[in-house]
Amino acid sequence: MPIREYHQRTRHLPDAYAAGPESLDWDAQPNPFRRYDGARLVPLPLGATDLMARPDARRWEQLWQPSVGQSSEAVVIPDLAQLGLLLELSLALSAWKQFGNAKWSLRVNPSSGNLHPTECYLLVRSMAGLEDGVYHYRPDQHALELRCPLGLEEESPEPLLYLGLSSVHWREAWKYGERAYRYCQLDVGHALAAVSFAASTLGWHPHQIRPVALADSTLASLLGLDRPQDLQQADGSMAEAEHPDCLLNLLANRHPDSASAEEAEQIIAWLGQQKEWMGRANVLDPRHMYQWLVIDEVAAAARIPATSPASATTRLAAADWPAPAIASGSEARQPAARLIRQRRSAQAFDAAGGMALADFYTLLDHCLPRSDYSPWHTLPLSHGIQLMLFVHKVEGLPSGLYCLQRDTGRSLTDMQASLRAEFQWQPVESAPEHLPFYRLLAAGTRRTAMRLSCQQAIAGESAFSLAMLADCDGMEAEPWRYRHLYWQAGAIGQVLYLEAEAAGLRGTGIGCYYDDMVHNLLGLQNDQQQVLYHFTVGVPVIDHRITSWSAYGKASVEPSPPTGV
Incomplete structure (x- = not known):
């Protein structure tokens, strides 16, 4: 097939x-x-x-x-x-x-x-x-x-x-x-x-x-x-x-x-x-x-x-991005091992909670595919996916549809031509200078995000949700690129999970969404671009009826839940 x-x-x-x-x-x-x-x-x-x-x-x-990402030890x-x-x-x-x-x-x-x-x-x-x-x-x-x-x-x-x-x-x-x-x-x-x-x-x-x-x-x-x-x-x-x-x-x-x-x-x-x-x-x-x-x-x-396994690995060339922003979230000073171990998928969000603007930009910055930093050096393909964001409640940002052009291999002009003509593509003034972050539409997004993600409330009651838009050109010649794009989407999802924890929030991956409805919203005219994954980040609602136990011992080491913004 x-x-x-x-x-x-x-x-x-x-x-x-x-x-x-x-x-x-x-x-x-x-x-x-x-x-x-x-x-x-x-x-x-x-x-x-x-x-x-x-x-x-x-x-x-x-x-x-930079001393971690570019160590010479x-x-x-x-x-x-x-x-x-x-x-x-x-x-x-x-x-x-x-x-x-x-x-x-x-x-x-x-x-x-x-x-x-x-x-x-x-x-x-x-x-x-x-x-x-x-x-x-x-x-x-x-x-x-x-x-x-x-x-x-x-x-x-x-x-x-x-x-x-x-x-x-x-x-x-x-x-x-x-x-x-x-x-x-x-x-x-x-x-x-x-x-x-x-x-x-x-x-x-x-x-x-x-x-x-x-x-x-x-x-x-x-x-x-x-x-x-x-x-x-x-x-x-x-x-x-x-x-x-x-x-x-x-x-x-x-x-x-x-x-x-x-x-x-x-x-x-x-x-x-x-x-x-x-x-x-x-x-x-x-x-x-x-x-x-x-x-x-x-x-x-x-x-x-x-026949040609070497062609199945398309390494990312040295990125032109500057060194990443240092994480500044409420939990970023915690040991990395603690954040990694406490990562959970939120089951529900508090719609009254939001996200600090600095944490939001740090999260987006860490999604840029820098070849000398985790997790991009483990992937056979680190580029080809853009992020389309439904911003609900991020401090200092009007609600609306935004785009992070994390793959600059595709020109902004090409992106504009492939998506809906009504999109504004207005650079966000508050964003870091190197971050290619654009506002496409200013509008309420909660109901739209929920409807597109199979009517799931978690997509609209969070601080923001997003869709990962992949460039599927070339799959006829190298069909395994389909797998590699999905691996890249999963890796982006893992960055989002951990950045959410660092900000005192929580994330959830969403695999259920209405493909054609998302494509229609974005104005896609052919199948060269496909949405592969949705994700959402916000203030979690913790179900305290559920008991937690440690992974391998009797004593509980379950960390305290995030406090949110």
Whole structure:
């Protein structure tokens, strides 16, 4: 199925949502935790609480200082404790919640519907405290499962550390049907950004972490995902398969383009020596009530082929943006680890609450794709998305529709020509000089934002909401660009989540919106531009009936909720 056909097919319309299940058994949701029965479990140390208590812990505002983004210090060689912290601050559980008899976990990385289709794998060599091998990360246990031990003859080979992500599409499709493929890609972007921010918090340098361009088939082999025998159960049934997504080199050298073909070939040769894989994947859902074949078709259409994997990584050239604004929000002086761990998705907003103008501009500034700062250095594609903002209640700004031109590769004239002719494109005088921020229309936006986001109140009762408008030109030649644009949208969403926390507010990603209605409002005349994601930020309304528990212990470490503006 062509990519554009899939995207068009999975639109939401007010009277015709994308195809999904007609009913849901909420007591029989898919297992949110994959495991490999029979694989040896290696516990990881928990260190986030101690890190947050240290006086030298990096504060959120420090992550945006030039000395962090452009450090010339040596590359960090992590040990088991550092690796445990990296995962604890990116992909681990952050809390357990309970309401009545219902109990569910939350994670540091957000997910559509809290369903978490993203799985994490590590390929390790010469790390202190950890046997060489391929591992699967178990967030429920904060532990690694050894999938493939590597017995190498060299006594002291050069250290290698790779982190791979994959998706169990069924976890999202169980609830969202055909549109689930979109959400799985957004979750990959959120996870990539979460890893990036965790690394920055620990003092890892941007040039240390680089995406590796690999064919999907090669990545599947590296992570052990092309082994159907590991999915087969004793009764003959099959566990749900995983689709390979991306690979990060966590020990790349200081040259931006080095973590590609040469190091990929090195790790392929290294892993190719091995024969023994351990563990059998568990079944996540014993009853698949529906079959969404379209998801398999679009995944096949968007795969990265073996013919030219290097072309699947389009690095962002050195950005012309000045150094980012230092975070100034009410919580920006908190340890970055604390903000990362306390991130939550707001379920409701106080419409009387707003956002300070300085915090708003800092948030927008941090959405600009600077190649030397988190999270942009982890993405194969960091440009191609503009932000269309519905400003409801931001101090000093009239309510209305605005645009942040975060991708200046497309000229302002081209943007003006592609959108509604009635838009004013008035530069906002109060914005920082380098910020390409324009007012398109001055008008009340709350009801419009709610209506466009599937009638959801969270889009209109916040301080602002936005739509991410993507340039989809070139997808015919490189269909995997569709995935990369969604990863970028998810990464932007992760920036928004954490900037909201730094401002004493809270954010929520919105995957449900009426595609055509948004396009009509913007005046789009063709399918070269598509809205991929909505997001909203405001003062949260906390449901105090819900009990919070710590992620891995008995003592509660749930942080205080934001106070708002």
